[in-house]
Amino acid sequence: xxxxxxxxxxxxxxxxxxxxxxxxxxxxxxxxxxxxxxxxxxxxxxxxxxxxxxxxxxxxxxxxxxxxxxxxxxxxxxxxxxxxxxxxxxxxxxxxxxxxxxxxxxxxxxxxxxxxxxxxxxxxxxxxxxxxxxxxxxxxxxxxxxxxxxxxxxxxxxxxxxxxxxxxxxxxxxxxxxxx
Amino acid sequence: xxxxxxxxxxxxxxxxxxxxxxxxxxxxxxxxxxxxxxxxxxxxxxxxxxxxxxxxxxxxxxxxxxxxxxxxxxxxxxxxxxxxxxxxxxxxxxxxxxxxxxxxxxxxxxxxxxxxxxxxxxxxxxxxxxxxxxxxxxxxxxxxxxxxxxxxxxxxxxxxxxxxxxxxxxxxxxxxxxxxxxxxxxxxxxxxxxxxxxxxxxxxxxxxxxxxxxxxxxxxxxxxxxxxxxxxxxxxxxxxxxxxxxxxxxxxxxxxxxxxxxxxxxxxxxxxxxxxxxxxxxxxxxxxxxxxxxxxxxxxxxxxxxxxxxxxxxxxxxxxxxxxxxxxxxxxxxxxxxxxx
Numbered sequence: 001x002x003x004x005x006x007x008x009x010x011x012x013x014x015x016x017x018x019x020x021x022x023x024x025x026x027x028x029x030x031x032x033x034x035x036x037x038x039x040x041x042x043x044x045x046x047x048x049x050x051x052x053x054x055x056x057x058x059x060x061x062x063x064x065x066x067x068x069x070x071x072x073x074x075x076x077x078x079x080x081x082x083x084x085x086x087x088x089x090x091x092x093x094x095x096x097x098x099x100x101x102x103x104x105x106x107x108x109x110x111x112x113x114x115x116x117x118x119x120x121x122x123x124x125x126x127x128x129x130x131x132x133x134x135x136x137x138x139x140x141x142x143x144x145x146x147x148x149x150x151x152x153x154x155x156x157x158x159x160x161x162x163x164x165x166x167x168x169x170x171x172x173x174x175x176x177x178x179x180x
Numbered sequence: 181x182x183x184x185x186x187x188x189x190x191x192x193x194x195x196x197x198x199x200x201x202x203x204x205x206x207x208x209x210x211x212x213x214x215x216x217x218x219x220x221x222x223x224x225x226x227x228x229x230x231x232x233x234x235x236x237x238x239x240x241x242x243x244x245x246x247x248x249x250x251x252x253x254x255x256x257x258x259x260x261x262x263x264x265x266x267x268x269x270x271x272x273x274x275x276x277x278x279x280x281x282x283x284x285x286x287x288x289x290x291x292x293x294x295x296x297x298x299x300x301x302x303x304x305x306x307x308x309x310x311x312x313x314x315x316x317x318x319x320x321x322x323x324x325x326x327x328x329x330x331x332x333x334x335x336x337x338x339x340x341x342x343x344x345x346x347x348x349x350x351x352x353x354x355x356x357x358x359x360x361x362x363x364x365x366x367x368x369x370x371x372x373x374x375x376x377x378x379x380x381x382x383x384x385x386x387x388x389x390x391x392x393x394x395x396x397x398x399x400x401x402x403x404x405x406x407x408x409x410x411x412x413x414x415x416x417x418x419x420x421x422x423x424x425x426x427x428x429x430x431x432x433x434x435x436x437x438x439x440x441x442x443x444x445x446x447x448x449x450x451x452x453x454x455x456x457x458x459x460x461x462x463x464x465x466x467x468x469x470x471x472x473x474x475x476x477x478x479x480x481x482x483x484x485x486x487x488x489x490x491x492x493x494x495x496x497x498x499x500x501x502x503x504x505x506x507x508x509x510x511x512x513x514x515x516x517x518x519x520x521x
Contacts (some may be wrong), residue, residue, distance in 0.1 A: 048360040061238070078446055078498045079459050127443045129504040157395050158370065 021151075023066040027131045044064040058106045061134040062141070063098040071139025072153040072165070074132050083120070086161045087143040092120065096162065097171060104173025109137035131133065145170035206360055206387040213298045213362030213406075214379040229282060273366045278285030295447070297364075301314030302378030308336060309347045312368035312390070315397040315498060316461055321417065322347075330420045331449075333461030334406045335469045339413040340383050346376040353375040356392035359405055365391045380407035387475070395496030401477035423452025424464045424520050435516025436510075443503040450520065458501065467520045473498070485514045 014124030061067045075081065083092035093101065102108050102117060113133050124133065142152045145168040152166035160169070202212070211217040311318040320331045329473065338344045348357055349367040358365040361384075366376045390401035394422055408416070427433040439445060440454060447460035455463075466472070470479055477483035486493075489502040489510055505513065 052198065073499070074501055077459075077501050078443070079457070082459075091224065125447060127503075132501060 006158050007015075008009050008110070008119065020099060021066070022060070023064070024060075024131070025066075027129075030077065049115045054105075055107050055110075058136055061138045062106050062145050063151050067135045068142055068151055068165075070075050070132075071135035071142075074128075074136050075139050078124070078128060078136070079137065087140075089162055095140050098144060100173045100176050106139070106141060108137070109140050110134055113137060141163075144168070144173070146173065194286075202235075203338075204361075205385055209362040209501070210361040211384050212380060213359070214300060214381065215363040215377065216361060218293050218297055219364060223288060225289060226286060229286065233279075233481045236310040239455065239485060279322070279346065293369065297377070300343055301379060303343065304345035304377070305342040306344045307347065308337060308338075308344065309349065310336070310357060312348070312350040312352075312357070312394070312401075314395050315390070315401040315495070316350050317357075317403045318351075318461070321420075327422055328417075330417065330460045332465065332469075332473070333422055334403055334474050336403065337413055337416050338378065338380055338405065338407050339410045340380050340407045340412070342379065342410070344378045344380070346378065348376060350376040353394050354392050355390050355394045357403070358387060358391035359386055359388035359403075362405065367392060380405075383407050383409060385470075396410065397495050400474060400476045400495050400498075404470055404475055406470075410434070420465055420467065424450045427516055428519055429515070431515035432519045433516075435512035435514065438505070438509045438513045439516055442509070442513075443501065447500075463520055465520060467518055481514060481518055484517055485510060488513060488517070 008105070083090055084095050085092075087096040088094055093099075110133055112121060113128070113136060114123065114125050114130070123145050128136070138147070139153070141147055142165045145152075145165075147165075149166045150167070153164065154166050155164035184337070208216070209220065211220060260471040294409050307322040309320040309321070309322060317334050318331065319333060319336055321329060337345075348359070348366055348368040349372075352370065355371070356365050357368060359378075362380055364374060364376050365442045366374050368374065385403040386406055386407070388403040388405055390398055392398075394401065427436050436453070443454045445457065447457045449456050449458060449464065450461045450463040451462070468480065471477060472479055472483060473487055473491070476495060477487060488503075489505070490502050491498050492502055
């Protein structure tokens, strides 16, 4: 009995060797370019099939703890809070509720940051490297609890207006709504 | 290895530590500032008095240990008083009284030193607001005339011999300003203002350091204080108030466009251009400063290029992200920033 327990305990110690996720600490120049185009709308004229709005990059960034925490830092560094006020909304819309004016998938958020949106959201194409836009977009989804809590960033060094992202209740996205 | 040899090794190692005080722009044993000088007087007084008391106590203990207690004949009456006991009692009472007097005197001395440090600059000639950020210092010179207010970063210039008031604030977490040559430490606390008064006696360049752990790059959060005579100080201030000079060559002109069209403009201000963000150090006259990145690197072309190319490699965690620039763009933007004298 106790022998089996010992063996199981020792085997448990081997678990840290498992790779939890792939972390790209120093992205190559190629991935920081802005070559990729994701359509803003799934509609297309005529009988052509709808344009794909998904990107293979999404799965690398969406639920990746490292990218989420980098995104949190970049969200402050690029002063997203200047308009979105830590996600609560100011002159820009709130990011921590369940309303997604332009869709709640990570590709939609990336397009919003990269290309801008009407009524005030500027385009950050060329200002923020593409890999960092993906990180910020991944973080924006965590503001409404749409990422696993074990991957979401934890609390800040300084005081923050809302609970840490890994303690936020999930708000499943409801697409649509009027522009502000 | 014999014991005396080991002892010599320890002594040599300790002596080496003393060499750190040879650097004269960051030392607490200094009379460059009035407050530092007062504190130095106080600590030398404390040291002298405490050393004297310690030597006396050791001598008394040594004598007491050395001298054998005289063998007394047992008195037939156990309640009879011993004349030697009365003498011992007088010595103990006297020693307690002297100790009390010394402690009260030191307390009074410390109180008056503290009071003079707190009040010697009640009518400041210069008022400077110092705001701590993770991990740099924002420095704003207040002036009754709004067009003479000026913001810079990581470098404080003060006139020699005049009272200067530093108003200490913090943006994110608690920091602490310590200019050992000039004054004691004082904390910068978010949501409140602390004042630190300075009078600098000698012109010079003094290094200050954040003295409260404030996060990842706490160790690279330093500040330069430059004390100069009034005319030089005013010339510096007038130069800082002026808008940025325009680019002087083709590379710098191209660099200005890169600066305006890439991420730089989103956080940095260069007065006189469209760059007006307030999130990061003001770069209007960045090339006139002695160092970059809160006194982490010297102000040279190579250091600037390294810093702009990848800030996270030099100060991991610093709040300046990596911006993808081509080699030409990097060279041009460095030429532009280098010209912001």
